[in-house]
Amino acid sequence: MSLIRSFALGAGVALLAACSQSPAPSGAAAPATPSAEDVLLGKPYNGPTVPTPRDADGKPLLTGYWKLLREPGKPDGNLAKDEPGLALPYSRQGRAALEYNLTRTIDPEARCLITGIPRLLTSVLPFEILHTKERLGTFHYLSWHRWVWLDGRQPEADPDPRYLGNAVGHWDGDVLVIESKGFKDSADGRFWLDDNGNPQSSQAQVVERWSRPDFHHLNLELTYTDPVYYTRPIRYTRSWVIGEPGEGLKEFSCEWNTPWVVNHLEPGPGKIGPDGNRGFGPDGQVVPDLPLGAVAHSSRGTGYWLYRKNKPKPSDLPAAP
Amino acid sequence: MSSVHRAAVTVSVALLVAAASAQTPPLGAEEQTSALMRGEAYTGPSEPTPRGLDGKPNFTGFWRPVREPGKPGGNLGKDEPNFILPFNEVGKRAVLYTQNHTVDPEALCILGGIPRHNGSGLPFEVLHTPQRIAFTYNYNTNRLISIGNNLKKDPDPVPRYFGNSVAHWEGDTLVIETNGLRDSVTDKIWLDENGNPTSDQTQVVERWTRPDFHHFTLEMTVTDPKYYSRPFTFKRTWTRAPKGLGQQEYACNETNLAAEHIGPGAGPIGPDGNRGYGYSDPLPAVPPGPEAYSQD
Secondary structure, three states: OHHHHHHHOOOOOHHHHHHHHOOOOOOOOOOOOOOHHHHHOOOOOOOOOOOOOEOOOOOEOOOEEEEEOOOOOOOOOOOOOOOHHHOOOEOHHHHHHHHHHHHHOOOOOOOOOOOOOOHHHHOOOOEEEEEOOOEEEEEOHHHOEEEEEOOOOOOOOOOOOEOOOEEEEEEEOOEEEEEEEOEOOHHHOOOOOOOOOOOOOOOOEEEEEEEEEEOOEEEEEEEEEOOOOEOOOEEEEEEEEEOOOOOOOOOOEEOOOOHHHHHHOOOOOOOEOOOOOEOOOOOOOOOOOOOOOOOOOOOEEOOHHHOEOOEOOOOOOOOOO | OHHHHHHHHHOHHHHHHHHHOOOOOOOOHHHHHHHHHOOOOOOOOOOOOOEOOOOOEOOOEEEEEOOOOOOOOOOOOOOOHHHOOOEOHHHHHHHHHHHHHOOOHHHHOOOOOOOHHHHOOOOEEEEEEOOEEEEEEHHHEEEEEEEOOOOOOOOOOOOEOOOEEEEEEEOOEEEEEEEOEOOOOOOOOOOOOOOOOOOOOOEEEEEEEEEEOOEEEEEEEEEOOOOEOOOEEEEEEEEEOOOOOOOOOOOOHHHHHHHHHOOOOOOOEOOOOOEOOOOOOOOOOOOOOHHHHOOO
16 A cells, blocks of 8 residues: 555646556465555545535635545546546647646656646646634645635735745635736746646636535635636536545655656656556666655655666565565 | 755755845845745734634634744754753764764655754744644645544654654644654664754654744754753744745755765754754864864
8 A cells, every 4th residue: 555655746646547557466365555546536425415604704614634436437637637638728838838847847746846827727636624713724645735815805916926826715695706916937947737747837827616515525726817828718526525534644755856757757647548648657668666755654755767667676575574 | 946856855944044144135046035934023913813614713824934033943942941952871872873884864855854854944834624633834745644532642752853743622722742853873864953863762843833923933852861961941933924825835856866975864953953054154174073063
C-alpha cells in the first residue's frame, strides 16, 4: 500500500493505473489491505439525507475532508473534461503556448513547484476545507494549500501574479462564489492549467461556485476565462463526498525534485490517451535509479517521476512488511 | 516583491535583525517586507477572546512574532543558559553532523516541521474549527490537527516532518501532542533554524492559549531522550496582525535548480544565539570548520 501511494500521487490519473498494475506480493497470501482507490476515492452515499451544516449566520459550512465522486468515462486532471471531444477551445496563441508546454516545460509538479488553480481542483485525490467566517483554506496533496478571503473585500486591482491566483469569495444565496485572478503565465515555463500541460495565462480568471446541498456532498461549478489562450470560457463541474469520520488530509511532502528530475526530465505530460487521461508522465527516457529513501515511508513522494512502464519500479520491490 | 520574499526566507532571523537596525534611512523593499512580517507589542485596550461554536477560544487569525529583547530568534535554546540546548553525548555528535553534513532543509524547500516552525521569525496563520485546526506557514506549508477529548496518539506512526499530532482542551488551553517525527541523522529535518538535531524519539507538547483578542501564547516542551539530557521548554507570544492582513502565497521552490550547490549547516551561531551574517557583514574568507559547532 505505502509503495503504491508513494509513487502514485504525482499525476492524479496515474494513481488508479498504478494501483491496478501493482502485482500482489509474490509467495505468501497478501493481507486484505484496502486498495488506493478504496482509500482515496469517494463512493456514492446512499444513506439518509443529513442537513447542511451552517454557521451562526445560517450560511453553509464547507469544512470537511472531501473525496472525489469520479465520473465514469471522464478524465481526471483535464480541464476539457466537460468539453465536446475533450478538446479545449485554444486560440492561436493558446496552441503555441500548448506546444511550448509539451515540448519545453518540465511538469511543474515534478519540480515541486506549487500546483496552482485550477489544476489543484482537477486532481483525483482528496482535499480538505477549513471554513471560517472571514477566511477559508483549501488543503491538498503534496502539502499545498490556498487561502480565500471572505471578509467582503473587493479583489485587488493589480494583484501580484501567483500560482494560486488571488482569491476573494462572496455568497450568492447558499452558493459560495470564489473569484480569482492574478495568475502566473505558462510562458514562464513553470505553470500549467492542468495535469495535461494545457496553458494558462496571466489574464486568466477563475470563478468557482461551491455548494453543499447536504452534509455529505460538495459540488463545484467552475468557469475558466482566459482571453489570451482560449477563444471562450470553459466550464468544469465536479462533485465530492465527505470522508469517513476521523479521516483527514495527512502530510505528504513533495521530494521528487531531484537534480536529475529538475534538469533532465523530458518536458510535457507524456502521452495523453483518447480517454483524455495522461499516464505516468514522460516515459521514453532511461532514468537513474530511485533515490535513497524512495520506498521507506508513505508520507512523502520521492521516486514517482523515475517510474516507467518499461522499467517498473518500485513495484519490482517486495511488499512493505 | 517575490524576490524580496525569497531573500527573506533564507535567513529570516538575519532579515529581522537587519530591519531593526535600519531605522534612520527610508525603508527599502526588504525593510517593508520585514515590517509586514514582524509583530509589535499591543498596547491598546484588552478585547475579549473570540470563541468558537463550541464555546472554546478561537485561534483563527494571522499571528506575528514579537521579538524578546536580548533573545535570539529561531533558536529553541532561547530560554536556556547561554542559549545552548542540553545535548547529551550522542546529541553533541548529532549537532556536528547536522552542521557539517546536512543542508538546511528549508533551503531545499522541505517542510520545516515541528518544533522548528514555532521558533521561526516569520508569521503564521491559523484556521480553527471545533474539530480541526490548521497552522499555515510561509513557504506555503501547513499542518492539520484533529481536536477531541478522546483522540489517541498513534503508537506506531509514519514519520513526518510535522509529526503525528492530536489535540485536546484543558480548560481554555489547547494542548497539542506530537510524536512520530523524523530524525536529523537520517532525514532532512532540523530542530530549529540553528541546525540543532531532533530525533525519531522526539515528543513535543504545545500548550496554546489566547488570553485576549490580540495575543496568542505558546508554552512548548520538547522531550528527546536520544539527543538531549532532559526536556526543555520554550515560551513565546505572537500578536494578532491588523484585520484584513493574512498570509499570501509564498513560493519556496523557485530556486530548486540550485539545490545541489548549497553547503551544509546553519553557519556559526553568534554569542547572541542567532545564526546568520545579516545583509551587510562580509562573509568570512574561509568557511568555519567543525570546531565552530562543538558544544564542549
